[in-house]
Amino acid sequence: MNSIIHKDSQMSVAFEQFKDKLYHNSFAFFQLIALQALGYLFSFSSSMTGIGDQHFMLSIRHISPIPLFIMSVIWIVVQAFGFSGEKRREYYMVSNNFTAYFSDIAVLEIYAVIIGITMVFSGPMLQLLAGLSSGYPNLGTTYDSMTALHYLSLFITTTFYALLFGAGAYFLGILRSRYQSFLVIGSIAFILLLITWSLLGIRFIGPGFNIGTAGVKQFYVQETSIMLWLIKIIGSLGALYGLSWLAIKNLEVNR
Amino acid sequence: MIRCDELTKYFNGTRALDGCSFEISEPTLTGVIGVNGAGKTTLFKSIAGFLKPTKGEVYILDEQAFQNIIAAQNVMLTEDGMSFYPTASLHELIGSYSRFYPNFDQSLAIKLTEYFRLEEKKKYNELSKGMKSTFRLILALSARAPITLLDEPTTGMDPGVRKELFELILKDYIKVPRIILISSHYLGEMEELLDSILFIHEGKVLKHDDVEEFQTFLTGVQGAPKLIESLEDKLQIYDCKDFGAGIRRIIVESKDLESLSLKEDVMNSLTFKGVSPEDAFVYLTKRKGGGIDELYHS
Numbered sequence: 265m266n267s268i269i270h271k272d273s274q275m276s277v278a279f280e281q282f283k284d285k286l287y288h289n290s291f292a293f294f295q296l297i298a299l300q301a302l303g304y305l306f307s308f309s310s311s312m313t314g315i316g317d318q319h320f321m322l323s324i325r326h327i328s329p330i331p332l333f334i335m336s337v338i339w340i341v342v343q344a345f346g347f348s349g350e351k352r353r354e355y356y357m358v359s360n361n362f363t364a365y366f367s368d369i370a371v372l373e374i375y376a377v378i379i380g381i382t383m384v385f386s387g388p389m390l391q392l393l394a395g396l397s398s399g400y401p402n403l404g405t406t407y408d409s410m411t412a413l414h415y416l417s418l419f420i421t422t423t424f425y426a427l428l429f430g431a432g433a434y435f436l437g438i439l440r441s442r443y444q445s446f447l448v449i450g451s452i453a454f455i456l457l458l459i460t461w462s463l464l465g466i467r468f469i470g471p472g473f474n475i476g477t478a479g480v481k482q483f484y485v486q487e488t489s490i491m492l493w494l495i496k497i498i499g500s501l502g503a504l505y506g507l508s509w510l511a512i513k514n515l516e517v518n519r
Numbered sequence: 520m521i522r523c524d525e526l527t528k529y530f531n532g533t534r535a536l537d538g539c540s541f542e543i544s545e546p547t548l549t550g551v552i553g554v555n556g557a558g559k560t561t562l563f564k565s566i567a568g569f570l571k572p573t574k575g576e577v578y579i580l581d582e583q584a585f586q587n588i589i590a591a592q593n594v595m596l597t598e599d600g601m602s603f604y605p606t607a608s609l610h611e612l613i614g615s616y617s618r619f620y621p622n623f624d625q626s627l628a629i630k631l632t633e634y635f636r637l638e639e640k641k642k643y644n645e646l647s648k649g650m651k652s653t654f655r656l657i658l659a660l661s662a663r664a665p666i667t668l669l670d671e672p673t674t675g676m677d678p679g680v681r682k683e684l685f686e687l688i689l690k691d692y693i694k695v696p697r698i699i700l701i702s703s704h705y706l707g708e709m710e711e712l713l714d715s716i717l718f719i720h721e722g723k724v725l726k727h728d729d730v731e732e733f734q735t736f737l738t739g740v741q742g743a744p745k746l747i748e749s750l751e752d753k754l755q756i757y758d759c760k761d762f763g764a765g766i767r768r769i770i771v772e773s774k775d776l777e778s779l780s781l782k783e784d785v786m787n788s789l790t791f792k793g794v795s796p797e798d799a800f801v802y803l804t805k806r807k808g809g810g811i812d813e814l815y816h817s
Contacts, residue, residue, distance in 0.1 A: 266546060266665070266695065267665040269593055271589050280618055288607055350602075356601050357615060357616060360587065360591055514571060
């Protein structure tokens, strides 16, 4: 009996890869837990006072989920870099650039959703920890007034922001895989382009022209309309995914 | 099923393949022979759809191979540089491969893993070089892909295991006939299991023929130096050696020799010896002008 020829669709292969990547990267979830545990420590803004090593007092001023989110973002950035940099192994096990790309993006979406879920639960968790550790049960009262809608918006924003960071890291990782040493030249060219743009902006718009990180942060964070915010985020994600696809499209497997 | 049309591949200006053309449409066990750097691995990677041809094309099942999912599903490539999930055990890797290759015979993979004493709980990176090669070969054969490409499958193995694995390849091929391409430096050891040989040199396909053709391709002609010298002008010489004062031997193409239609008395004063495919490979790839001897005598 001869070997049978198979012609499965790209989507079915991509779905199989997605499951396989989730399975083989299950250890990453433990890394997330460890990083978030570290994040919880930094989430308590506290000060310690005392004389010598006998008398001291720990006072927690306030609690903030920001360090927790930063740790989660570090995690998704590392994972995205890993997916984009370690591409060879999946090609030996039935793959093409489309299925590899599609399954990577799908796994990163799941990771972002997990970050969103853990961030939703971080509020009550922080309150609980604050109450247990220092006897300040009323710390973080802002969480008490949060409605289901607030939690939903917290979930959506943290998920999308995590996705944005993940997509950015994935794009850079793919560029590194594809162009290797050219990435350094590309980065220098990009910086030169930014400088030229700034000089032209100041020359024609005036000294108020600003394209620094503060401007980027303002663009993504300060928005009053949820629809506009969503358009900005989804548009940026689409651009990053599109650029990643263009970079991976003709990538050869040769290292 | 495999068709290469003028396949050419450059890497940063360096030519790895230079207009390779050949076709394999029936199940065969083909040995891909060539010196280091001849272009064997580049050819395999091009067939597997990993590399984009600079010129020409590779077709798998009549479709362009590069990044083609149908080609990927029906081609199994194993090579030394193959990488696996670092945290996965051999058992998990077998499981993963069985999900991707629909023809994968998981029970065979497990039986072979046990037979070659590979611990299923171990991770791939924990194996020795020879064990890694064995495991890769187990995956490749168990996948039962219509096109199986084995690039140096016996790297790092001791001769005993090597012999067993060549036997295993043959048995598996008989059970499930398919296109199997094997590149190896041990042509002598695998010669008896091959149907055909694809001979690559400096990125070109020099010869693609049955093993029998390779076995009779070159002939050693031995005799008195004067008589041999008279033949040298009329034939393409692949090698020439003097054995003492009265005997000289040349290696020539058998068909060239036949075309000379030598007289019976000349034939009787010469001795003819067959050249094995392994020796033929050495003669065909020999550098022009000198060799190691010249290095030491110059």
